Amino acid sequence: MLILRCPAQLQLLEETLRKSLPTTLPVLGTVMTVARGNPASHEVLVDSWPHFGIVLTRLRPEEHRDPRDYYANQLSVFYRDKGALQALLEGTEAVTQERAFQIMGLQDGLDEAVQEVASARGLKVE
Numbered sequence: 336m337l338i339l340r341c342p343a344q345l346q347l348l349e350e351t352l353r354k355s356l357p358t359t360l361p362v363l364g365t366v367m368t369v370a371r372g373n374p375a376s377h378e379v380l381v382d383s384w385p386h387f388g389i390v391l392t393r394l395r396p397e398e399h400r401d402p403r404d405y406y407a408n409q410l411s412v413f414y415r416d417k418g419a420l421q422a423l424l425e426g427t428e429a430v431t432q433e434r435a436f437q438i439m440g441l442q443d444g445l446d447e448a449v450q451e452v453a454s455a456r457g458l459k460v461e
Contacts, residue, residue: 336380336391336428345370345379348390352413361411361439365392388419391430408436417444424452 339345349366352359365377369392376398381387392411401407410430414420424430430438438449453460 336382336423337384339369339379339381339384342370344384347385348379348381348387352390355413358441359390359413361441362390362392362413365411366390382419382423388416389414389423391423402434406437408434410436410438412438412440412445414440414442417448420445420448421452424448 339348345366349363349370352363352366356363362379366379368375369377369379376395377392378395380391380393382389390413393409394407398407412420412423414423430436438445450460
């Protein structure tokens with residue numbers, strides 16, 4: 336996953352996400368916040384740039400210290416295809432098994448994808 340820090344990239348991403356409202360709402364607010372100074376210490380990750388399949392926003396890992404605190408480890412996601420979501424959940428360092436987390440998104444299939452990956456790993460999902 337690539338972390339977007341460049342203001343021009345963040346602005347372009349913001350414009351792209353606005354075209355897919357309301358499904359992009361969970362990530363759009365954080366993208367706007369990061370583009371405007373990032374007072375909350377969040378980061379914006381994409382699988383590729385500029386043609387991304389998934390956008391993930393989260394608090395910077397160094398900002399949350401307790402691996403059991405899933406409130407501090409909130410992830411927001413927008414994906415263009417379910418395969419990108421599966422890849423994110425199955426094999427990236429962006430979503431790690433060592434930390435409790437909650438994932439938010441408005442797209443159909445998010446809950447099913449999380450359940451599939453969790454059951455394949457023998458993990459509990461609430």
